[in-house]
Amino acid sequence: MALRKRIGDLLLESGLITDEQLLNALKEQKELKMRLGDVLISRNYITEQQLIEVLEVQLGIPHVQLYKQKIETKIINIIPQRIAEQHQVLPLRTEGNKLIVAMADPLDYYAIDELRMTTGFRIEPVIASKDELFRAIRRYYGLQETVDQIMQNLDQWEGEDKIQQNMDADSPVVKTVNQLIYQAVQTGASDIHIDPQEDGLRIRYRVDGMMRTERILPPHMQNVIVARIKVMSSLNVAERRLPQDGRVEMEVDFRKVDIRVSTLPTIHGEKVVLRILDLSNALTDLDRLGFTQANMSRLLKGIGKPYGIIFISGPTGSGKTTTLYSTLSRLSSDEVNIITIEDPVEYQLNGINQVAVNPVSGLTFARGLRSILRQDPNIVMVGEIRDSETAEIAVRGAMTGHLVLSTLHSNSAVNSITRLIDMGIEPFLLSSSLNTVVAQRLVRRVCPACAVEVEPTQEERAVLEEFRIPHATLKRGQGCGECGRSGYRGRLAIHEVLPVNDELRTLILRKGSDTEYAALAAKAGMIPMIEDGLQKAASGLTTIAEVYRVAGLH
Numbered sequence: 242m243a244l245r246k247r248i249g250d251l252l253l254e255s256g257l258i259t260d261e262q263l264l265n266a267l268k269e270q271k272e273l274k275m276r277l278g279d280v281l282i283s284r285n286y287i288t289e290q291q292l293i294e295v296l297e298v299q300l301g302i303p304h305v306q307l308y309k310q311k312i313e314t315k316i317i318n319i320i321p322q323r324i325a326e327q328h329q330v331l332p333l334r335t336e337g338n339k340l341i342v343a344m345a346d347p348l349d350y351y352a353i354d355e356l357r358m359t360t361g362f363r364i365e366p367v368i369a370s371k372d373e374l375f376r377a378i379r380r381y382y383g384l385q386e387t388v389d390q391i392m393q394n395l396d397q398w399e400g401e402d403k404i405q406q407n408m409d410a411d412s413p414v415v416k417t418v419n420q421l422i423y424q425a426v427q428t429g430a431s432d433i434h435i436d437p438q439e440d441g442l443r444i445r446y447r448v449d450g451m452m453r454t455e456r457i458l459p460p461h462m463q464n465v466i467v468a469r470i471k472v473m474s475s476l477n478v479a480e481r482r483l484p485q486d487g488r489v490e491m492e493v494d495f496r497k498v499d500i501r502v503s504t505l506p507t508i509h510g511e512k513v514v515l516r517i518l519d520l521s522n523a524l525t526d527l528d529r530l531g532f533t534q535a536n537m538s539r540l541l542k543g544i545g546k547p548y549g550i551i552f553i554s555g556p557t558g559s560g561k562t563t564t565l566y567s568t569l570s571r572l573s574s575d576e577v578n579i580i581t582i583e584d585p586v587e588y589q590l591n592g593i594n595q596v597a598v599n600p601v602s603g604l605t606f607a608r609g610l611r612s613i614l615r616q617d618p619n620i621v622m623v624g625e626i627r628d629s630e631t632a633e634i635a636v637r638g639a640m641t642g643h644l645v646l647s648t649l650h651s652n653s654a655v656n657s658i659t660r661l662i663d664m665g666i667e668p669f670l671l672s673s674s675l676n677t678v679v680a681q682r683l684v685r686r687v688c689p690a691c692a693v694e695v696e697p698t699q700e701e702r703a704v705l706e707e708f709r710i711p712h713a714t715l716k717r718g719q720g721c722g723e724c725g726r727s728g729y730r731g732r733l734a735i736h737e738v739l740p741v742n743d744e745l746r747t748l749i750l751r752k753g754s755d756t757e758y759a760a761l762a763a764k765a766g767m768i769p770m771i772e773d774g775l776q777k778a779a780s781g782l783t784t785i786a787e788v789y790r791v792a793g794l795h
Contacts, residue, residue, distance in 0.1 A: 269284075290721065324356065347366035347367070467513055501585075540568075554656075555651075556650060565646060610623060680736065682792055686733050686782060691723070695715055710776055735791075735792060736770060
């Protein structure tokens with residue numbers, strides 16, 4: 242009990258708990274055989290963050306964020322899985338005869354003694370949150386067993402014939418790739434990057450738009466991992482000199498997941514990117530996409546018109562497709578004929594005719610679009626405007642009584658006009674057909690679990706005053722187990738919606754500049770994307786730093 246009382250004494254000295262609370266917790270701890278810290282947290286006497294801060298400040302034990310750590314295979318093998326799970330510990334690195342170990346309870350001397358006797362190292366504990374430790378142990382040890390099996394029998398995987406023969410469900414290679422995908426889906430990753438490097442195979446996930454290294458596998462595993470992914474996505478296993486694209490559908494935790502696979506030859510071997518589309522979260526109601534009331538009414542007015550072209554613009558990964566599908570879902574009814582042409586069809590929508598581009602058979606965007614316009618459509622969706630031919634057919638379709646929706650890569654709403662003219666669209670065609678342009682970006686949302694109100698800094702105050710946005714306090718995530726210590730969890734969109742009026746049409750006819758378009762847009766009441774983002778930051782949904790990271794100043 243003396244060992245546990247040390248934590249209690251520290252918390253008493255810090256004024257975080259009372260004598261009565263400590264006595265109650267010690268009594269419950271004896272009955273339940275739990276750690277004292279866990280009892281205090283479960284009774285809501287303290288938070289995990291407060292416990293970590295007390296141990297860090299009072300005892301000088303450093304606190305680590307495990308998602309930032311790169312832990313090698315040989316380090317993980319120092320502590321057996323049974324002991325790691327029993328004591329909730331994770332080896333991080335060695336320094337001479339010293340082993341740095343992450344622990345939820347760095348005062349658990351029984352665990353430290355067992356680690357010292359098992360490993361032969363002098364143990365130096367550091368603090369990590371319980372949630373992070375649990376996830377990291379599952380991640381590293383879950384994969385480690387199959388990685389070891391592959392490395393022990395690597396020769397049986399070498400060669401295309403052997404790879405094809407050893408792809409049953411119990412194969413360690415199949416298990417390893419499945420675990421990487423399952424973990425990515427559970428983490429909410431949008432992409433898995435498998436990067437061959439000279440010293441190892443780096444596995445990275447993109448979560449909420451930010452890349453993070455998940456782990457590094459031995460370099461010899463690269464060929465078998467890539468080969469397994471190629472087999473899953475029906476690619477040519479033997480072709481390693483040219484890029485390839487494929488797709489695979491899987492079920493993860495009873496959720497249907499569509500994975501786009503792309504390979505690229507690099508100097509160290511083939512890099513593979515898997516883009517994860519969670520089909521269970523495919524459709525979002527238009528009202529839940531984060532449009533302000535003013536922007537939503539402008540968009541609804543645009544899609545309520547019987548003809549014209551509406552563009553959703555932004556860079557790759559800015560949520561254009563989600564907005565497009567949500568808009569189509571709002572427009573879908575028995576009274577209208579909606580046809581789409583996409584490359585590829587990302588989500589299947591009930592009651593809508595969807596066509597997939599197939600360049601091998603000659604079905605291009607332009608050819609497909611021409612045929613669609615002969616199918617008596619009311620609404621046409623073109624997945625992406627990639628060339629002048631597709632752009633011109635889409636524009637002419639919008640002029641002949643169809644409502645056309647599409648996406649475009651451009652920096653802002655007004656920049657979309659210049660971009661279309663640069664693609665070769667005649668200004669007179671564009672001015673007659675353009676209906677509305679929506680530009681958007683995705684910003685990370687402040688984690689609701691660890692958000693705290695903060696006073697704006699002098700710079701933040703100046704920015705808000707410049708845009709005349711009222712403010713009192715802002716919100717910032719402190720970092721917790723739920724958000725991987727980043728302070729952010731999930732994303733929301735920031736927008737600018739530009740309805741095309743008669744003044745703008747006249748300016749398009751004489752090929753105005755972006756500055757002139759922007760001045761007219763502001764006069765018409767368009768709220769710039771940066772301002773929309775700052776308003777959301779002032780509401781506590783995101784941070785000003787995040788808005789500037791993705792939107793900057795256009």
